[in-house]
Amino acid sequence: MNKEPIRIGIAGLGTVGAATLGFLINENARIAARAGRALQVDAIVARDRTKDRGVDTSDIRWFDDPVALAKDDGIDLYIELIGGADGVAKASVEAALAAGKPVVTANKALLAHHGAALAKLAEETPGASLHYEAAVAGGIPAVKALREGLAGNGVTRVSGILNGTCNYILTEMESTGAAFGDVLLEAQNLGYAEADPTADVGGFDAAHKLAIMAAIAFGRQIDFASVEIEGIESISSEDIAAAKDIGYRIRLLGMAERTPEGVSQRLRPCLTPIASPLGSIEGVTNAVMLEGDAIGATVLVGPGAGGGPTASAVLADIVDVARGNTPPTFGIACNDLIQPENGKTIRDIGAFYLRIALEDRPGTLAEVAAALGQEGVSIHRMHQHDHTGNAAPVTIVTHICDLSAIERSKTRIAALPASVAPPVSMRIVES
Ligand SMILES: NC(=O)c1ccc[n+]([C@@H]2O[C@H](COP(=O)([O-])OP(=O)(O)OC[C@H]3O[C@@H](n4cnc5c(N)ncnc54)[C@H](OP(=O)(O)O)[C@@H]3O)[C@@H](O)[C@H]2O)c1
Numbered sequence: 001m002n003k004e005p006i007r008i009g010i011a012g013l014g015t016v017g018a019a020t021l022g023f024l025i026n027e028n029a030r031i032a033a034r035a036g037r038a039l040q041v042d043a044i045v046a047r048d049r050t051k052d053r054g055v056d057t058s059d060i061r062w063f064d065d066p067v068a069l070a071k072d073d074g075i076d077l078y079i080e081l082i083g084g085a086d087g088v089a090k091a092s093v094e095a096a097l098a099a100g101k102p103v104v105t106a107n108k109a110l111l112a113h114h115g116a117a118l119a120k121l122a123e124e125t126p127g128a129s130l131h132y133e134a135a136v137a138g139g140i141p142a143v144k145a146l147r148e149g150l151a152g153n154g155v156t157r158v159s160g161i162l163n164g165t166c167n168y169i170l171t172e173m174e175s176t177g178a179a180f181g182d183v184l185l186e187a188q189n190l191g192y193a194e195a196d197p198t199a200d201v202g203g204f205d206a207a208h209k210l211a212i213m214a215a216i217a218f219g220r221q222i223d224f225a226s227v228e229i230e231g232i233e234s235i236s237s238e239d240i241a242a243a244k245d246i247g248y249r250i251r252l253l254g255m256a257e258r259t260p261e262g263v264s265q266r267l268r269p270c271l272t273p274i275a276s277p278l279g280s281i282e283g284v285t286n287a288v289m290l291e292g293d294a295i296g297a298t299v300l301v302g303p304g305a306g307g308g309p310t311a312s313a314v315l316a317d318i319v320d321v322a323r324g325n326t327p328p329t330f331g332i333a334c335n336d337l338i339q340p341e342n343g344k345t346i347r348d349i350g351a352f353y354l355r356i357a358l359e360d361r362p363g364t365l366a367e368v369a370a371a372l373g374q375e376g377v378s379i380h381r382m383h384q385h386d387h388t389g390n391a392a393p394v395t396i397v398t399h400i401c402d403l404s405a406i407e408r409s410k411t412r413i414a415a416l417p418a419s420v421a422p423p424v425s426m427r428i429v430e431s
Contacts, residue, residue, distance in 0.1 A: 003351070004037070004038075004054040004280055004346050005038035005039065005040040006035070006037050006038070006039055006040070006076050006077055006321070006322050007040050007042040007068045007075045007076045007077070007343060008024065008039060008040065008041050008042060008043075008045075008075065008076070008077045008079060008318065009042060009043040009044070009045075009063075009069045009070070009072065009077070009078050009079065010041060010043075010044045010079045010081065011044060011045045011046075011066040011068075011069055011070070011079065011080050011081060011082055011089075011092055011375025012042075012045075012080065012081035012082035012083065013044060013046040013051075013053045013081075014044070014046070014081065014083075014152055015144070015306070015307045015310070016081045016106050016134065016307060016310045016311060016314065017044075017079075017081035017082075017309065018048070018053045018054055018055075018295060019307030019308055019311035020079065020081065020314045020315065021041060021044065021053060021054075021055055021057075021312065022053075022054055022055050022311075023311055023315055024039060024040050024041050024315070024318075025041065025055045025056075025181045026055070027410040030414045031315060031318070031319065032322075034319050034361070035318065035319045035322035035323060036322060036323055037322040037323075039251035039318065041060055041378070042060065042061060042074055043060065043062075043063055043069050043072060043074065044057060044060050044061070044062060044069075044327065045062065045063040045064065045065065045066050045069045045179070049062055057302060059075070060120075060147065063417050065088075066080070066082060066088050066089075066091075066092035067074065067091050067092045067095045068089065070093070070095040070096035070099070070101070071095050071096070071099050075101070075104075075320055076101065076102075077101060077102050077104065078096035078101050078102070078103050078104075078255070078418075079092070079103075079104045079105070079314065079318070080092060080093050080103060080104070080105040080106075080107060080110075081105070081106055081107075081314070082107075083106075083107055083109070084107070084109060085107075085109035085110050085112070085114065085355060086092055086110075086112070086113075087206065089105075089107055089110055089314065090110055090114060093105060093107075093110065093118060093130075094118070094121065096128075097118065097121045097122050097125055097130065098121065098125060098128075098377035099128075099149070100125050100126055100127030100128050101127065101128060102127070102128065102129045102130075102131065102321045102326065102395075103122070103128070103129070103130050103131065103313055103399045104131045104132070104134075104317040104318060104321065105130070105131070105132050105134075105135065106132070106134035106135050106310055106313070106314060107132070107135060108132075108136065108205065108208035108209050108212060109205075109208055111132050111135050111208070111212050111222070112207070112208035112209075112211045112212060112222065112224040113224060115211075115212065115215065115222040115329070115330070116221050116334075117223050118130055118329070119222075119328070119329035119330060119334055120305075120334045122128040122329055123328065123333065123334050123369075129321070129326035129329075130329045131317035131320060131321060131326075131392070132213060132315070132317070132329075132394060133313040133316050133317050134310045134311075134313035134314045134317070135208075135209070135212060136162075136209045136212050136213055136309045137160065137162060137209060137300075137302070137304045137308065138164075138286065138302075138303055138304040138305045138309045139302050139303045139304070139306075139308075139310060139312045139313055140286055140288055140300045140301070140302040140304065141180070141212065141300070141312075141316065142160075142286075142288045142300060142301075143212075143213075143216065144316070144349050145290060145298070145300060146158070146177060146213060146216045146217055146290060146331070147216050147289075147327060147330075147331040148327065149293055150290060150294075150295060151299075151331065152294055153292025153293055153294045153295055154292060154293040155217040155218060155258070155290065155291065155292045155296075156257070156258050156291045156292060156293065157255065157256065157257045157258070157289075158210075158214065158254075158255070158288070158289070158290055158291070159253055159254060159255040159256070159257050159278065159288075159289045159291075159429070160209075160210075160213075160253070160254050160287055160288040160426065161251055161252065161253065161254075161278055161280070161285070161286050161287045161304075162205075162206035162210060162252075162254045162267075162286060162288075162304065163200055163203075163205050163206040163286075163304070164192070164230075164254040164283075164284030164285065164286055164303075164304045164305050164387065165187060165192055165194075165200040165201065165284070165369070166192045166200060166201060166203075166206070166232050166283060167251065167252065167282070167283065167284060167285065167286070168187055168192050168193075168284045169184060169187055169193070169201070169232065169236070170232060170240070170249075170250055170251060170269075171283050172186065173235070173237055173240050174240050174249065174250075175273060177237055177241070177261070178237065179236075179237055180193065180232065180233065180234075180235055180236070180237075180286075184201065187190070194285060196277045200229040201231050201232050201233055201427075202233070203229045203230060203231040203232070203252065203267045203268070204229060204231075206222065206252060206254050206431040207227045207229045207254065207282070208224065209254065210227060210254035210255075210256055210265055210267050211223060211227050211265060213226040213256065213288070214256035214263060214265050215330045215337070216330050217256060217290070218258060218263045218338065219331065219332045219336070219337055219338055220263060220331070220337055220338035220339070221338065221339055221340055222330065222338045223265070226265060226340060226341075226342075227265040227267055228264075228265065228266045228267065228268065229267045229268070230267065230268035230269065231252070231269075232250075232252050232269055235250055235269055236424075238355065238393065239355060239424060239426070241385075242355050242383075242385060242395045243271050243395075244274070245359050245383065245385055245395070246353075246383050246395055246397065247273060247274060247427070248271035248272060248273055248274065248353070248383075249271070249272060249273075249274050249279045250269050250270070250271055250426070251270060251272050251279060251281070252267070252268070252270075253267070253268065253270045253272065254266075254267045254268050255267075255270075255429070255430060258426070259346055259347070261341070261344060261345070261346045261347060262341035262344055262346055262348040263340075263341070263346075264313070266348070267290060268426075268427065269426055270426055270427045270428065270429045271353045271426055271428045271429070272428070272429045272430070272431075273348065276429075276431055277289055277299045277431070278429070279301075281301065281321040284303070284304070285301060285303065285304070286301070286302065286303065286304030286305075286307070286398045287299060287300065287301045288300045288304075289431075297431070302345040314388040325385045332352075332365040340408065347402055347403075347404075348403035348427070349400060349401070349402055349403070350400060350401075350403075350427050350428065350429070351380065351397060351398055351399060351401075351427075351428040351430070352377075352397075352398045352401065352403070352406045352425050352426065352427055352428060353395060353396070353397055353398075353425060353426045353427075353428055354394065354395065354396040354398065354406070354409075354410070354413075354423055354424070354425050355393065355394070355395050355396075355423065355424045355425075356368060356393075356394045356395075356413055356419065356423045357391045357392070357393055357394075357419070357420045357421040358391065358392050358394055358416075358418045358419060358420065359390060359391065359392070359417075359418040360390050360391065360392040361418070363418075364392075364416075364418040365382070365384075365394065367379065367416050367418060368394070368396075368416070369414055370407055371412035371413050371416065372396070372398070372409050372413075374401055374408040374409075374412065375399065375405045375406075375408045375412065376405055377398050377399075377401045377405050377406060377409050378398065378399045378401070379396055379397075379398060379399070379417065380397045380398055381396070381397045382394065382396050382397045383395045383396075383398075390420075391420045391421070397428065403427070406425050407425075409423075410422070410423045410425060
């Protein structure tokens, strides 16, 4: 083993940082053997020096400023576990890269917003490299699977359940019949959701991860701005029950696909069969499905968050750095990455679910079928659910069509005299 230790600086000792530090101290010999090099935590920084981090930090140099730690000559590898797209996380990562150091980060917001510039800085600075396995789906080795394991594939689609909080809420809504707001409150009480849940339930956290995976999968510049994002806030228990009645589950799916018009990146609630690889995922678990011309499809399932699982990914990157395994940030040299399609409309084609509430009287279904027919939408199957009041809930599964035709059909249906509530639609993903 090369006796020269790699001197590590860790910024951020919260959920992920403290877990990473714990493994580096308690399991040092095992991890160093894999790394082929001694690993020494040389410096740390957090806001509160007095907080218990679960391990003895008295022999480790403390810093007050992450940027100063990132630049310090005494460290060879900078680990950023603070979080946030900007501020000190960004400034310190830039400082470490500019100083020619490898950087490991779990920060998906930073990568999604500034990944292009950071990757360029890493590539242009001798000694620098950027590693971010923990930024996508926590403990699931999705980045390595895509960038290394599937390097020979023409990737056609990446999709996944990329936010455990949302999947927990959707799972609970289905099993208890409770409304979104009540389940969110319970998730907050259990510590599965933040006090401000916007990043999770609004889809932004998952969209960050999708943008990162899409960049690697399709060899293109990271393009978070063009991810279409819809969260789960407006999912009703009626839709969860109606989907279940016809054999589907609602899941917040991230999906990036190669289409004739370019790469689509969409993060939104979809219906997927209960027994499918993504439909069968319950609770806080994450799943990533990768499809390519050579492999067909492969699915990775596991914990998408938490100290241990996320530290697992950080440690893998540390081992990579120690081994000298530093591939281009997004798998291809920056200058060879494809530029995003910029403003190009990418059609959304597939089967759709429609839920309609109609007055319960003869002839109304025919009016709905006519409204759909006028927009060229054909019905694959139709289901009227049990009801007690005068409004009959009807769900329709369409044949493959364009989302724009669905939107126009909804306007027509909403204008029918028999319509008692605005129609709801969602994309169906069969696999
Ligand atoms: N938590 C997860 O399960 C998970 C999963 C995947 C990825 N990630 C990513 O991992 C990163 C860290 O997440 P986390 O959950 O571990 O966050 P966290 O528990 O909130 O920890 C943040 C740490 O950063 C420190 N910090 C904040 N501002 C600082 C500043 N200005 N100077 C120095 N230190 C500062 C805090 O210090 P104090 O402790 O003194 O307050 C704390 O130790 C984020 O990018 C997150 O998106 C997290």
